[in-house]
Amino acid sequence: MKKIRLFCPDLSNKELDGVKKVFKKKWIGQGEEVIKLENEFKKFINCKYALATNSGSAALHLAIAAFNFKKKKKILVNNLTFVSSANAILLNNLEPVLVDSDPNTLGFSLEDAKKKVDKNTVALLVVHYGGHPAEMEKITKFAKSKKLKVIEDCAHCLGGVYKGRKLGNWGDAGCFSFEEKKIITSGDGGMITTNDKKLLKKIKAMRWCGIEKDTWSRDKKIFKSNKVNYSWYYEVSNLGYKYNLNDLSAVIARNQLKRIKFLNLVRRKIIKLYVQNLKKIGIKTLLPYMTKDSSYWLMGIRHKQREKLMEYLNKKNISTGVHYLPVSKHPLFKKFNKKVNFSNTIWKEILTLPLHTNMSKKDVIYIVNQIKNFETLKNT
Ligand SMILES: Cc1ncc(COP(=O)(O)O)c(C=O)c1O
Structure with missing residues (x-):
C-alpha cells in the first residue's frame, strides 16, 4: 500500500498550459502575469489592492514594515503558529508579544490579547490558525478602540469567509501564502491585500529593492514592439528587499485561483x-x-x-x-x-x-x- 500523503498540491493541465505560454513568450520574470494575478486576487478578496510577493513570509515582513513603527514597539501575535508570523515582527526590530490560544478554536484569543495590550503595542497580527476564522468583528472593534493596526495572516484560509466578508479583507492588511502545501500554490509565492493606497505604494517600492517602477511597467511598450531597448533609469529613495513574484509562478497561481x-x-x-x-x-x-x-x-x-x-x-x-x-x-x-x-x-x-x-x-x-x-x- 502506498503511503497516504499529509499534503499534496492539486496541479492540473491548466497550470501546465499556463507555464508553456509563459515559456513561449520568454518573459519569465515579474511581468504581466503578476499584474493579472494581482487584479484577479483583489477581485476575489473584494478589496482595493493586492500585491504579489515571492512568499507568505515576505508578505508579512513587508506588510509590517510599511507601517514604519518605531523600534521596540510591540505587536501581539498567536503563540501557536508557524514561526514566520513571529519572525516578521523581529525582522522589523519590533517585539513580539505572544497571545495564547482560544481553547475552542486554538486561534488568537482576544481575551488574552486584551490583557497584554499596553501603551507600546502598535498592532495585532492575527493568524487564522488552520483556516478557522478569528473573531474579526470583535478584534477589529477592539483594535480601533486602542488605535492598533490589524494584520491578518491568511496563510491557512484562502477563500474563507467570516460574517459575509472574505478573510484578508478585515484588517489593514492581509497576507497570503502560495507555498507548495497551501490551499493554492505556485511553488512559492504570496500576496498582500489592503484597501490603503499609501500602504500599497510603500509596499510596492520595498518589494523590489526600493525601486518604485517595476521592469514590466517601464518596458512593456518596448517589449511588445519587439525593439530591445530597456529603459534603464531608476532612483531609489527607500531601502527595499528582493521580494517580488515572477511570471512563471504567477501563471501557476492564476490557474490555481481559477479552481479555488x-x-x-x-x-x-x-x-x-x-x-x-x-x-x-x-x-x-x-x-x-x-x-x-x-x-x-x-x-x-x-x-x-x-x-x-x-x-x-x-x-x-x-x-x-x-x-x-x-x-x-x-x-x-x-x-x-x-x-x-x-x-x-x-x-x-x-x-x-x-x-x-x-x-x-x-x-x-x-x-x-x-x-x-x-x-x-x-x-x-
Ligand atoms: C501561518 C503561516 N504564516 C506564514 C507562513 C509563511 O508562508 P511562506 O511559506 O509562503 O513563506 C506560513 C507558511 O507555512 C504559515 O503557516
Whole structure:
C-alpha cells in the first residue's frame, strides 16, 4: 500500500498550459502575469489592492514594515503558529508579544490579547490558525478602540469567509501564502491585500529593492514592439528587499485561483467525512470545523497519546504532522515565553491528518478505522 500523503498540491493541465505560454513568450520574470494575478486576487478578496510577493513570509515582513513603527514597539501575535508570523515582527526590530490560544478554536484569543495590550503595542497580527476564522468583528472593534493596526495572516484560509466578508479583507492588511502545501500554490509565492493606497505604494517600492517602477511597467511598450531597448533609469529613495513574484509562478497561481471554489469544495467534503466518522469513535477534532463557507488548511485531532498514535499511523502508511511547536518553545523566542500556558500545553496533543484533493473517501475511512484500532489496542 502506498503511503497516504499529509499534503499534496492539486496541479492540473491548466497550470501546465499556463507555464508553456509563459515559456513561449520568454518573459519569465515579474511581468504581466503578476499584474493579472494581482487584479484577479483583489477581485476575489473584494478589496482595493493586492500585491504579489515571492512568499507568505515576505508578505508579512513587508506588510509590517510599511507601517514604519518605531523600534521596540510591540505587536501581539498567536503563540501557536508557524514561526514566520513571529519572525516578521523581529525582522522589523519590533517585539513580539505572544497571545495564547482560544481553547475552542486554538486561534488568537482576544481575551488574552486584551490583557497584554499596553501603551507600546502598535498592532495585532492575527493568524487564522488552520483556516478557522478569528473573531474579526470583535478584534477589529477592539483594535480601533486602542488605535492598533490589524494584520491578518491568511496563510491557512484562502477563500474563507467570516460574517459575509472574505478573510484578508478585515484588517489593514492581509497576507497570503502560495507555498507548495497551501490551499493554492505556485511553488512559492504570496500576496498582500489592503484597501490603503499609501500602504500599497510603500509596499510596492520595498518589494523590489526600493525601486518604485517595476521592469514590466517601464518596458512593456518596448517589449511588445519587439525593439530591445530597456529603459534603464531608476532612483531609489527607500531601502527595499528582493521580494517580488515572477511570471512563471504567477501563471501557476492564476490557474490555481481559477479552481479555488472546486479545491475548497473538495476539502470541505473530506473534512465533513472525517468529522462525522471521528465523532462516532469519540475523537476530538483539532478545530470546531464549520464547513459552510470556510477554507480549512488543517484537518486534525486532539489526542493525549499523540506520539504513540503518530507512530502507529506511520506503520499503517498514514503520514501525520504537528502544526506547530509553539513560537515560545523555539530558542529564538524563549525570552518572549510569557503567560501562554494553554498553547504551551495543548500543542502536545495536536495531530495533523492527511488533507488534500487527491484523497478518496476510502482513504478517510481507512484513516479513521486505524485511529479506532489504536483506541481498541490502547484499552487492551
Ligand atoms: C501561518 C503561516 N504564516 C506564514 C507562513 C509563511 O508562508 P511562506 O511559506 O509562503 O513563506 C506560513 C507558511 O507555512 C504559515 O503557516
